[in-house]
Amino acid sequence: MLAPDPARRSQESWRAILDAAFAILDEEGYQAVTMSRIAARAGVGRQTLYRWWPSKAAVVFEAFLDKVNTGPFPEEGASFPERLRAHVHGFLALYVDGSGGHRLRELIGAAQTDPELARALSEQWFEPRRAPVRQALLDAQRAGDVRADVDPDTALDLVFAPLHYRLLVSGEPVDAAYVDTVVDLCLAALAS
Amino acid sequence: MLAPDPARRSQESWRAILDAAFAILDEEGYQAVTMSRIAARAGVGRQTLYRWWPSKAAVVFEAFLDKVNTGPFPEEGASFPERLRAHVHGFLALYVDGSGGHRLRELIGAAQTDPELARALSEQWFEPRRAPVRQALLDAQRAGDVRADVDPDTALDLVFAPLHYRLLVSGEPVDAAYVDTVVDLCLAALAS
DNA sequence: CCGTGACGAGGCACCGTGTCTCGTCGGTAA
DNA sequence: TTACCGACGAGACACGGTGCCTCGTCACGG
Structure with a gap:
Protein backbone atom coordinates (compact mmCIF):
# COMPACT_ATOMS: atom_id res chain seq x y z
CA MET A 1 0.00 0.00 0.00
CA LEU A 2 3.07 2.26 -0.06
CA ALA A 3 5.69 2.69 -2.74
CA PRO A 4 8.79 4.51 -1.42
CA ASP A 5 11.25 3.17 1.14
CA PRO A 6 9.42 3.13 4.47
CA ALA A 7 12.70 3.39 6.37
CA ARG A 8 12.98 6.99 5.34
CA ARG A 9 9.69 7.88 6.98
CA SER A 10 9.66 9.88 10.16
CA GLN A 11 8.41 7.42 12.76
CA GLU A 12 6.87 10.23 14.79
CA SER A 13 4.87 11.57 11.86
CA TRP A 14 3.84 8.07 10.82
CA ARG A 15 2.53 7.28 14.31
CA ALA A 16 0.78 10.65 14.59
CA ILE A 17 -0.89 10.22 11.19
CA LEU A 18 -2.25 6.75 11.93
CA ASP A 19 -3.47 7.88 15.35
CA ALA A 20 -5.15 10.97 13.89
CA ALA A 21 -6.74 9.07 11.01
CA PHE A 22 -8.17 6.41 13.30
CA ALA A 23 -9.37 8.97 15.84
CA ILE A 24 -11.36 10.88 13.23
CA LEU A 25 -12.70 7.63 11.77
CA ASP A 26 -13.74 6.31 15.16
CA GLU A 27 -15.27 9.57 16.37
CA GLU A 28 -17.02 10.86 13.26
CA GLY A 29 -17.03 8.17 10.60
CA TYR A 30 -15.40 7.58 7.24
CA GLN A 31 -17.05 10.51 5.48
CA ALA A 32 -15.63 12.94 8.03
CA VAL A 33 -12.06 11.82 7.36
CA THR A 34 -10.16 14.04 4.93
CA MET A 35 -6.48 14.31 4.13
CA SER A 36 -6.50 17.90 5.39
CA ARG A 37 -8.07 16.98 8.73
CA ILE A 38 -5.69 14.06 9.27
CA ALA A 39 -2.72 16.34 8.61
CA ALA A 40 -4.02 19.09 10.85
CA ARG A 41 -4.81 16.72 13.73
CA ALA A 42 -1.46 14.97 13.37
CA GLY A 43 0.44 18.26 13.21
CA VAL A 44 1.86 17.24 9.87
CA GLY A 45 2.13 18.74 6.42
CA ARG A 46 -0.38 17.46 3.88
CA GLN A 47 2.39 16.67 1.46
CA THR A 48 3.68 14.10 3.93
CA LEU A 49 0.43 12.15 3.60
CA TYR A 50 0.49 12.30 -0.19
CA ARG A 51 4.13 11.25 -0.15
CA TRP A 52 3.53 7.96 1.64
CA TRP A 53 -0.07 7.04 0.79
CA PRO A 54 -1.86 7.21 -2.55
CA SER A 55 -5.28 8.06 -1.17
CA LYS A 56 -7.39 8.69 1.88
CA ALA A 57 -8.63 5.10 1.71
CA ALA A 58 -5.07 3.79 2.00
CA VAL A 59 -4.28 5.88 5.08
CA VAL A 60 -7.52 5.00 6.81
CA PHE A 61 -7.19 1.30 6.09
CA GLU A 62 -3.61 1.21 7.41
CA ALA A 63 -4.77 3.06 10.53
CA PHE A 64 -7.69 0.65 10.87
CA LEU A 65 -5.45 -2.40 10.63
CA ASP A 66 -2.99 -0.83 13.05
CA LYS A 67 -5.66 -0.44 15.73
CA VAL A 68 -8.21 -3.18 15.13
CA MET B 1 -37.51 9.99 -1.60
CA LEU B 2 -39.03 13.28 -2.84
CA ALA B 3 -40.76 16.04 -0.91
CA PRO B 4 -42.72 18.40 -3.23
CA ASP B 5 -45.77 17.50 -5.24
CA PRO B 6 -44.58 15.24 -8.05
CA ALA B 7 -47.51 16.29 -10.22
CA ARG B 8 -45.86 19.63 -10.79
CA ARG B 9 -42.78 18.06 -12.27
CA SER B 10 -42.15 18.33 -15.96
CA GLN B 11 -42.58 14.79 -17.23
CA GLU B 12 -40.09 15.39 -20.05
CA SER B 13 -37.37 16.63 -17.71
CA TRP B 14 -38.10 13.85 -15.23
CA ARG B 15 -37.74 11.20 -17.95
CA ALA B 16 -34.61 12.82 -19.37
CA ILE B 17 -33.00 13.04 -15.91
CA LEU B 18 -33.62 9.38 -15.05
CA ASP B 19 -32.39 8.30 -18.47
CA ALA B 20 -29.27 10.43 -18.22
CA ALA B 21 -28.50 9.34 -14.65
CA PHE B 22 -28.85 5.67 -15.51
CA ALA B 23 -26.83 6.04 -18.71
CA ILE B 24 -23.87 7.56 -16.89
CA LEU B 25 -24.17 4.98 -14.10
CA ASP B 26 -24.30 2.10 -16.55
CA GLU B 27 -21.51 3.36 -18.78
CA GLU B 28 -19.00 4.76 -16.29
CA GLY B 29 -20.03 3.72 -12.78
CA TYR B 30 -21.35 5.41 -9.68
CA GLN B 31 -18.28 7.58 -9.08
CA ALA B 32 -18.60 9.12 -12.53
CA VAL B 33 -22.14 10.29 -11.88
CA THR B 34 -22.41 13.91 -10.75
CA MET B 35 -25.36 16.26 -10.55
CA SER B 36 -23.72 18.53 -13.15
CA ARG B 37 -23.19 15.69 -15.62
CA ILE B 38 -26.74 14.40 -15.21
CA ALA B 39 -28.12 17.89 -15.85
CA ALA B 40 -25.89 18.46 -18.86
CA ARG B 41 -26.70 15.09 -20.43
CA ALA B 42 -30.42 15.53 -19.76
CA GLY B 43 -30.41 19.08 -21.16
CA VAL B 44 -31.77 20.32 -17.87
CA GLY B 45 -30.86 23.00 -15.36
CA ARG B 46 -29.02 21.79 -12.30
CA GLN B 47 -31.52 23.51 -10.06
CA THR B 48 -34.18 21.18 -11.39
CA LEU B 49 -32.31 18.22 -9.95
CA TYR B 50 -31.86 19.90 -6.57
CA ARG B 51 -35.53 20.87 -6.60
CA TRP B 52 -36.82 17.29 -6.82
CA TRP B 53 -34.08 15.17 -5.28
CA PRO B 54 -32.10 15.74 -2.10
CA SER B 55 -28.89 14.14 -3.32
CA LYS B 56 -27.10 12.39 -6.13
CA ALA B 57 -27.77 9.07 -4.41
CA ALA B 58 -31.52 9.69 -4.51
CA VAL B 59 -31.52 10.46 -8.25
CA VAL B 60 -29.35 7.49 -9.10
CA PHE B 61 -31.39 5.10 -7.00
CA GLU B 62 -34.66 6.26 -8.56
CA ALA B 63 -33.11 5.86 -12.01
CA PHE B 64 -31.83 2.44 -11.03
CA LEU B 65 -35.24 1.29 -9.84
CA ASP B 66 -36.85 2.74 -12.95
CA LYS B 67 -34.66 0.65 -15.24
CA VAL B 68 -33.75 -2.49 -13.32
C1' DC C 1 -55.18 38.96 -19.70
C1' DC C 2 -52.36 38.56 -15.91
C1' DG C 3 -50.14 36.09 -12.10
C1' DT C 4 -47.87 31.93 -10.53
C1' DG C 5 -44.36 28.72 -10.62
C1' DA C 6 -41.33 25.50 -12.91
C1' DC C 7 -37.98 25.80 -16.36
C1' DG C 8 -32.81 26.32 -18.58
C1' DA C 9 -28.81 28.78 -17.82
C1' DG C 10 -25.22 30.75 -15.38
C1' DG C 11 -22.84 32.71 -11.25
C1' DC C 12 -21.20 32.07 -6.63
C1' DA C 13 -19.05 30.40 -2.14
C1' DC C 14 -17.46 26.46 0.02
C1' DC C 15 -14.83 22.32 0.52
C1' DG C 16 -11.72 18.32 -0.61
C1' DT C 17 -8.07 16.75 -3.71
C1' DG C 18 -3.61 16.60 -5.48
C1' DT C 19 0.56 19.25 -6.97
C1' DC C 20 3.98 22.65 -6.31
C1' DT C 21 7.04 25.66 -3.88
C1' DC C 22 9.11 27.68 -0.10
C1' DG C 23 12.39 27.75 4.17
C1' DT C 24 13.89 24.57 7.93
C1' DC C 25 16.10 20.81 10.10
C1' DG C 26 18.53 16.43 10.95
C1' DG C 27 21.60 12.87 9.32
C1' DT C 28 25.62 11.63 6.44
C1' DA C 29 29.94 11.99 4.11
C1' DA C 30 33.98 14.60 2.79
C1' DT D 1 33.67 21.24 10.92
C1' DT D 2 31.36 21.94 6.86
C1' DA D 3 28.57 21.03 2.88
C1' DC D 4 25.06 18.39 0.99
C1' DC D 5 20.76 15.81 0.63
C1' DG D 6 16.14 14.66 1.47
C1' DA D 7 12.22 14.64 4.42
C1' DC D 8 9.74 17.84 6.97
C1' DG D 9 5.80 21.66 8.16
C1' DA D 10 3.44 25.20 6.00
C1' DG D 11 1.07 27.46 2.60
C1' DA D 12 -0.47 28.68 -2.31
C1' DC D 13 -2.71 27.04 -6.27
C1' DA D 14 -5.85 24.93 -9.91
C1' DC D 15 -9.43 21.78 -10.46
C1' DG D 16 -13.86 19.73 -9.80
C1' DG D 17 -18.29 18.73 -7.26
C1' DT D 18 -21.90 20.55 -4.22
C1' DG D 19 -25.63 23.31 -3.05
C1' DC D 20 -27.78 27.88 -3.21
C1' DC D 21 -29.14 31.96 -5.58
C1' DT D 22 -30.64 34.87 -9.36
C1' DC D 23 -31.83 35.93 -13.84
C1' DG D 24 -35.20 35.90 -18.11
C1' DT D 25 -38.50 32.65 -20.37
C1' DC D 26 -42.56 30.08 -20.92
C1' DA D 27 -46.74 27.23 -20.05
C1' DC D 28 -50.71 26.80 -17.37
C1' DG D 29 -54.85 28.32 -14.83
C1' DG D 30 -57.86 31.77 -12.74
Missing part, protein backbone atom coordinates in the same frame (compact mmCIF):
# COMPACT_ATOMS: atom_id res chain seq x y z
CA ASN A 69 -6.22 -6.07 13.71
CA THR A 70 -6.01 -7.84 17.04
CA GLY A 71 -5.83 -11.41 18.16
CA PRO A 72 -5.88 -13.73 19.81
CA PHE A 73 -7.24 -16.16 17.28
CA PRO A 74 -8.96 -19.20 18.81
CA GLU A 75 -6.70 -22.05 19.76
CA GLU A 76 -6.32 -25.40 18.08
CA GLY A 77 -7.25 -28.79 19.35
CA ALA A 78 -10.95 -28.35 19.86
CA SER A 79 -13.65 -30.03 17.77
CA PHE A 80 -14.77 -28.47 14.50
CA PRO A 81 -18.08 -27.11 15.84
CA GLU A 82 -16.25 -25.55 18.78
CA ARG A 83 -13.55 -24.02 16.60
CA LEU A 84 -16.12 -22.70 14.14
CA ARG A 85 -18.22 -21.16 16.87
CA ALA A 86 -15.17 -19.60 18.53
CA HIS A 87 -14.06 -17.97 15.30
CA VAL A 88 -17.49 -16.58 14.55
CA HIS A 89 -17.82 -15.19 18.04
CA GLY A 90 -14.41 -13.58 17.60
CA PHE A 91 -15.73 -11.88 14.49
CA LEU A 92 -18.77 -10.72 16.40
CA ALA A 93 -16.65 -9.26 19.20
CA LEU A 94 -14.50 -7.43 16.69
CA TYR A 95 -17.37 -6.02 14.63
CA VAL A 96 -19.88 -5.13 17.29
CA ASP A 97 -18.08 -4.63 20.57
CA GLY A 98 -14.58 -3.82 19.39
CA SER A 99 -13.34 -0.24 19.31
CA GLY A 100 -13.66 0.98 15.77
CA GLY A 101 -14.51 -2.43 14.38
CA HIS A 102 -17.93 -1.22 13.34
CA ARG A 103 -16.25 1.19 10.95
CA LEU A 104 -15.25 -1.77 8.79
CA ARG A 105 -18.70 -1.45 7.30
CA GLU A 106 -17.84 1.94 5.86
CA LEU A 107 -14.50 0.70 4.56
CA ILE A 108 -16.21 -2.15 2.71
CA GLY A 109 -18.61 0.44 1.33
CA ALA A 110 -15.77 2.56 0.00
CA ALA A 111 -14.16 -0.54 -1.49
CA GLN A 112 -17.16 -0.95 -3.81
CA THR A 113 -15.80 1.90 -5.92
CA ASP A 114 -12.09 1.49 -5.06
CA PRO A 115 -10.52 -1.70 -6.45
CA GLU A 116 -7.23 -1.03 -4.66
CA LEU A 117 -8.95 -0.87 -1.29
CA ALA A 118 -11.02 -3.93 -2.18
CA ARG A 119 -7.85 -5.91 -2.85
CA ALA A 120 -6.21 -4.70 0.36
CA LEU A 121 -9.29 -5.62 2.40
CA SER A 122 -9.47 -9.03 0.81
CA GLU A 123 -5.81 -9.86 1.33
CA GLN A 124 -5.10 -8.21 4.66
CA TRP A 125 -8.41 -8.51 6.46
CA PHE A 126 -10.69 -11.23 5.14
CA GLU A 127 -8.31 -13.91 3.95
CA PRO A 128 -6.32 -13.98 7.23
CA ARG A 129 -9.63 -14.60 9.00
CA ARG A 130 -10.94 -17.18 6.56
CA ALA A 131 -7.70 -19.16 6.51
CA PRO A 132 -7.83 -20.74 9.98
CA VAL A 133 -11.52 -21.59 9.57
CA ARG A 134 -10.77 -23.14 6.17
CA GLN A 135 -8.04 -25.22 7.80
CA ALA A 136 -10.42 -26.36 10.54
CA LEU A 137 -12.98 -27.30 7.89
CA LEU A 138 -10.44 -29.25 5.84
CA ASP A 139 -9.35 -31.11 8.98
CA ALA A 140 -12.97 -31.98 9.72
CA GLN A 141 -13.57 -33.10 6.14
CA ARG A 142 -10.51 -35.36 6.24
CA ALA A 143 -11.62 -36.76 9.58
CA GLY A 144 -15.06 -37.48 8.15
CA ASP A 145 -16.83 -35.21 10.64
CA VAL A 146 -18.42 -33.14 7.88
CA ARG A 147 -19.37 -34.00 4.32
CA ALA A 148 -16.44 -33.77 1.90
CA ASP A 149 -18.41 -33.23 -1.31
CA VAL A 150 -18.75 -29.48 -0.81
CA ASP A 151 -16.26 -26.88 -1.97
CA PRO A 152 -14.62 -25.57 1.23
CA ASP A 153 -14.86 -21.93 0.20
CA THR A 154 -18.56 -22.25 -0.52
CA ALA A 155 -19.06 -23.82 2.89
CA LEU A 156 -17.06 -21.00 4.45
CA ASP A 157 -19.26 -18.46 2.71
CA LEU A 158 -22.28 -20.04 4.34
CA VAL A 159 -20.89 -19.09 7.75
CA PHE A 160 -19.23 -15.77 6.99
CA ALA A 161 -21.86 -14.34 4.67
CA PRO A 162 -24.82 -13.88 7.05
CA LEU A 163 -22.79 -11.68 9.43
CA HIS A 164 -21.71 -9.39 6.64
CA TYR A 165 -25.13 -9.45 5.03
CA ARG A 166 -26.73 -8.05 8.17
CA LEU A 167 -23.85 -5.63 8.57
CA LEU A 168 -23.98 -4.27 5.02
CA VAL A 169 -27.38 -4.99 3.57
CA SER A 170 -30.25 -5.69 5.90
CA GLY A 171 -29.17 -3.59 8.86
CA GLU A 172 -30.71 -6.11 11.24
CA PRO A 173 -28.78 -6.54 14.48
CA VAL A 174 -25.97 -9.07 14.72
CA ASP A 175 -25.81 -10.66 18.16
CA ALA A 176 -24.74 -13.88 19.83
CA ALA A 177 -28.13 -15.55 19.33
CA TYR A 178 -28.05 -14.82 15.62
CA VAL A 179 -24.55 -16.12 14.98
CA ASP A 180 -25.23 -19.19 17.11
CA THR A 181 -28.28 -19.98 15.03
CA VAL A 182 -26.28 -19.46 11.84
CA VAL A 183 -23.54 -21.79 13.08
CA ASP A 184 -26.12 -24.42 14.03
CA LEU A 185 -27.72 -24.25 10.59
CA CYS A 186 -24.37 -24.45 8.83
CA LEU A 187 -23.35 -27.47 10.88
CA ALA A 188 -26.65 -29.10 9.96
CA ALA A 189 -26.05 -28.35 6.29
CA LEU A 190 -22.55 -29.83 6.44
CA ALA A 191 -23.40 -32.91 8.51
CA SER A 192 -22.03 -36.04 6.88
CA ASN B 69 -36.75 -3.18 -11.11
CA THR B 70 -38.18 -5.76 -13.44
CA GLY B 71 -40.23 -8.87 -13.04
CA PRO B 72 -41.49 -11.34 -13.59
CA PHE B 73 -41.26 -12.85 -10.17
CA PRO B 74 -41.45 -16.65 -10.17
CA GLU B 75 -44.90 -18.11 -10.12
CA GLU B 76 -46.72 -19.82 -7.29
CA GLY B 77 -47.74 -23.41 -6.96
CA ALA B 78 -44.40 -25.11 -7.21
CA SER B 79 -42.67 -26.89 -4.32
CA PHE B 80 -40.58 -24.95 -1.85
CA PRO B 81 -37.22 -26.08 -3.25
CA GLU B 82 -38.35 -25.14 -6.74
CA ARG B 83 -39.68 -21.75 -5.67
CA LEU B 84 -36.52 -21.03 -3.67
CA ARG B 85 -34.25 -21.97 -6.55
CA ALA B 86 -36.29 -19.92 -9.02
CA HIS B 87 -36.08 -16.81 -6.88
CA VAL B 88 -32.35 -17.15 -6.35
CA HIS B 89 -31.77 -17.64 -10.06
CA GLY B 90 -33.86 -14.53 -10.66
CA PHE B 91 -31.53 -12.65 -8.39
CA LEU B 92 -28.56 -14.02 -10.26
CA ALA B 93 -29.96 -12.99 -13.63
CA LEU B 94 -30.62 -9.48 -12.33
CA TYR B 95 -27.22 -8.99 -10.70
CA VAL B 96 -24.92 -10.61 -13.19
CA ASP B 97 -26.60 -10.66 -16.58
CA GLY B 98 -29.09 -7.82 -16.22
CA SER B 99 -28.37 -4.43 -17.74
CA GLY B 100 -27.07 -2.22 -14.96
CA GLY B 101 -27.88 -4.71 -12.24
CA HIS B 102 -24.23 -5.07 -11.42
CA ARG B 103 -24.20 -1.42 -10.38
CA LEU B 104 -26.28 -2.34 -7.35
CA ARG B 105 -22.98 -3.20 -5.74
CA GLU B 106 -21.88 0.43 -5.88
CA LEU B 107 -25.23 1.63 -4.57
CA ILE B 108 -24.96 -0.67 -1.56
CA GLY B 109 -21.44 0.69 -1.07
CA ALA B 110 -22.70 4.27 -1.04
CA ALA B 111 -25.45 3.27 1.38
CA GLN B 112 -22.83 2.40 4.00
CA THR B 113 -22.34 6.11 4.61
CA ASP B 114 -25.83 7.29 3.57
CA PRO B 115 -28.59 6.17 5.97
CA GLU B 116 -31.30 7.59 3.72
CA LEU B 117 -30.12 5.51 0.77
CA ALA B 118 -29.75 2.49 3.02
CA ARG B 119 -33.37 2.80 4.08
CA ALA B 120 -34.57 3.25 0.50
CA LEU B 121 -32.60 0.21 -0.65
CA SER B 122 -33.95 -1.88 2.18
CA GLU B 123 -37.58 -0.91 1.64
CA GLN B 124 -37.75 -0.62 -2.14
CA TRP B 125 -35.25 -3.20 -3.29
CA PHE B 126 -34.47 -5.91 -0.74
CA GLU B 127 -37.72 -6.30 1.15
CA PRO B 128 -39.85 -6.71 -2.01
CA ARG B 129 -37.50 -9.52 -3.02
CA ARG B 130 -37.38 -11.18 0.37
CA ALA B 131 -41.15 -11.07 0.88
CA PRO B 132 -42.19 -13.76 -1.64
CA VAL B 133 -39.41 -16.07 -0.49
CA ARG B 134 -40.44 -15.54 3.13
CA GLN B 135 -43.99 -16.43 2.17
CA ALA B 136 -42.84 -19.59 0.43
CA LEU B 137 -40.79 -20.51 3.48
CA LEU B 138 -43.72 -19.94 5.83
CA ASP B 139 -45.92 -22.09 3.62
CA ALA B 140 -43.31 -24.85 3.70
CA GLN B 141 -42.95 -24.57 7.46
CA ARG B 142 -46.72 -24.86 7.93
CA ALA B 143 -46.83 -27.82 5.59
CA GLY B 144 -44.06 -29.50 7.57
CA ASP B 145 -41.70 -29.62 4.60
CA VAL B 146 -38.99 -27.71 6.46
CA ARG B 147 -38.21 -27.39 10.15
CA ALA B 148 -40.35 -24.81 11.93
CA ASP B 149 -38.02 -24.08 14.84
CA VAL B 150 -35.93 -21.57 12.92
CA ASP B 151 -36.65 -17.86 12.64
CA PRO B 152 -37.78 -17.32 9.02
CA ASP B 153 -35.65 -14.23 8.51
CA THR B 154 -32.55 -16.01 9.73
CA ALA B 155 -33.28 -18.84 7.31
CA LEU B 156 -33.78 -16.28 4.54
CA ASP B 157 -30.41 -14.73 5.35
CA LEU B 158 -28.80 -18.10 4.84
CA VAL B 159 -29.90 -18.05 1.20
CA PHE B 160 -29.59 -14.36 0.36
CA ALA B 161 -26.36 -13.63 2.20
CA PRO B 162 -23.85 -15.71 0.18
CA LEU B 163 -24.77 -13.96 -3.08
CA HIS B 164 -24.26 -10.53 -1.58
CA TYR B 165 -21.16 -11.64 0.28
CA ARG B 166 -19.46 -12.60 -2.95
CA LEU B 167 -20.76 -9.47 -4.63
CA LEU B 168 -19.58 -7.07 -1.94
CA VAL B 169 -16.85 -8.73 0.05
CA SER B 170 -15.00 -11.64 -1.46
CA GLY B 171 -15.21 -10.67 -5.11
CA GLU B 172 -15.41 -14.34 -6.08
CA PRO B 173 -17.64 -15.01 -9.09
CA VAL B 174 -21.33 -15.65 -8.60
CA ASP B 175 -22.66 -18.18 -11.10
CA ALA B 176 -25.36 -20.80 -11.43
CA ALA B 177 -23.21 -23.57 -9.95
CA TYR B 178 -22.49 -21.48 -6.87
CA VAL B 179 -26.08 -20.48 -6.15
CA ASP B 180 -27.28 -24.04 -6.78
CA THR B 181 -24.80 -25.32 -4.20
CA VAL B 182 -25.90 -22.65 -1.76
CA VAL B 183 -29.56 -23.58 -2.26
CA ASP B 184 -28.75 -27.27 -1.78
CA LEU B 185 -26.89 -26.54 1.47
CA CYS B 186 -29.69 -24.34 2.77
CA LEU B 187 -32.29 -26.99 2.00
CA ALA B 188 -30.15 -29.51 3.86
CA ALA B 189 -29.88 -27.15 6.83
CA LEU B 190 -33.65 -26.63 6.90
CA ALA B 191 -34.67 -30.24 6.36
CA SER B 192 -37.20 -31.31 8.96
